[in-house]
Amino acid sequence: MTTRAVLLCLLGLSAAFPAFAAPKSYVVAPGSPNLVDFESSAPIEVFHGKSRALSGTIQVDPGALGDSVSAHFEIELATLSTGLPKRDKHMREDHLEVAKYPKAIFDGVALRGDAKQLTLGTKVPLDLEGTFTIHGTSRRIRLTVESTLVHNGKAEAIQFKTAFPVSLADYGIPRPQFLILRLADIQKVTVEGIAMCRDCGDAAAR
Numbered sequence: 427m428t429t430r431a432v433l434l435c436l437l438g439l440s441a442a443f444p445a446f447a448a449p450k451s452y453v454v455a456p457g458s459p460n461l462v463d464f465e466s467s468a469p470i471e472v473f474h475g476k477s478r479a480l481s482g483t484i485q486v487d488p489g490a491l492g493d494s495v496s497a498h499f500e501i502e503l504a505t506l507s508t509g510l511p512k513r514d515k516h517m518r519e520d521h522l523e524v525a526k527y528p529k530a531i532f533d534g535v536a537l538r539g540d541a542k543q544l545t546l547g548t549k550v551p552l553d554l555e556g557t558f559t560i561h562g563t564s565r566r567i568r569l570t571v572e573s574t575l576v577h578n579g580k581a582e583a584i585q586f587k588t589a590f591p592v593s594l595a596d597y598g599i600p601r602p603q604f605l606i607l608r609l610a611d612i613q614k615v616t617v618e619g620i621a622m623c624r625d626c627g628d629a630a631a632r
Contacts, residue, residue, distance in 0.1 A: 449494045452484040452584050453619035458618030462501050464592070466602075467610045474515070478507040482532075484584060484621045488544035488575050497535040497556070499617070502528060521571040521594075521602050522561060530560040538568070544584065563597040582626040587618035 454460055460480040466473055482499035503523045508514055518524045540554035552571045557564050571588040592613045593599050602609050 436518065440537070449485045449487045449496075450488065450582075450626060451624045453624050454480055454482040454499065454621045456481050456483070461617070462506075464506070465614040465616075473508050473513075475506040475514075476507045477501055477505040477507065477546055480617065480619055482621075485545075486544075486584075488584075491537055491541055491543055491552075491567045493537065495535055495537040495552070495554070497554075500529045503530055503560075504528065517602060521600050527561050532556055532558050544573060544576050546577070549574045558592075559622045560592070561597045561599050565596060570575070576620075578620060578622065582623040584621045584623075585619075587616070589614060589616045591615070 456479045458478055460478055462480050464475045466475070474560050479502050480499065481501070482497065485496045487492070487494040502524075503522050504518055506514070506522075507549070508517065533556060535554045535556040537552060538541055538555055539551075541550055541552050550573050552573050553568070554571055555566065555568045558567045559565075567590060569588050569590045571586050574585040576583050576585055592615050594609075594611050594613065601611060
C-alpha cells in the first residue's frame with residue numbers, strides 16, 4: 427500500500443471514529459458556598475457539626491460521562507464546629523483524634539447507573555462509588571450525588587450535593603457521651619458546594 431493510500435485510510439478512520447474529549451478538571455476550594463455538615467442525635471438533643479474547609483477536584487467530561495468521572499475530596503477535621511467550644515474540644519481530641527488523623531477523605535470515584543451526560547441547568551443524579559477514609563479506616567461506599575452543570579459568572583462549574591450515613595463503629599470512633607446521654611452510632615453527613623472548571627476558560631462567551 428502506498429503512503430498516500432495509508433494516509434487516506436487513516437483520515438477515513440478518524441472521520442468514522444471521532445476523538446473522545448478529554449475530561450475537564452473542576453476544583454473545589456475551601457470557603458462558601460462549600461459545606462460539610464454532620465448531624466448527631468441523642469435521646470433529647472440533636473446537634474450539627476459544620477465546616478466550610480472542603481477542598482478537592484473532579485475530573486469529568488460533562489458531555490460523555492462514561493468512565494470519565496474521578497474525584498478527590500478532603501476536609502480538615504479540626505475545622506468542624508458544633509457551636510460549643512468544650513464539646514468541640516472533646517470531639518476533636520477524644521473521638522476524631524485529629525492530631526493523629528487530621529483529614530476525612532473521599533477518593534477514587536467510579537460512575538454507576540444510566541446517566542450519560544451533564545447538561546446546562548439540569549439536575550442529574552449520579553450514582554457513585556468510592557472510598558471514604560476517616561480515623562485511619564477506609565471503607566467502600568456508594569452514594570447519589572445531585573449534580574448540575576452551571577455558569578457561575580463567566581466560568582463553567584458543577585454544583586453538587588449528597589448525603590450519606592457514617593457509622594462510628596465502622597471507623598473505630600468512640601461514641602461521644604455528654605453527661606448520661608450517649609450519641610447514636612449513625613451520623614448523617616451532608617456535603618454540598620460548587621466545583622469551578624480549571625480548563626474551560628471563558629465558558630459563557632462560547
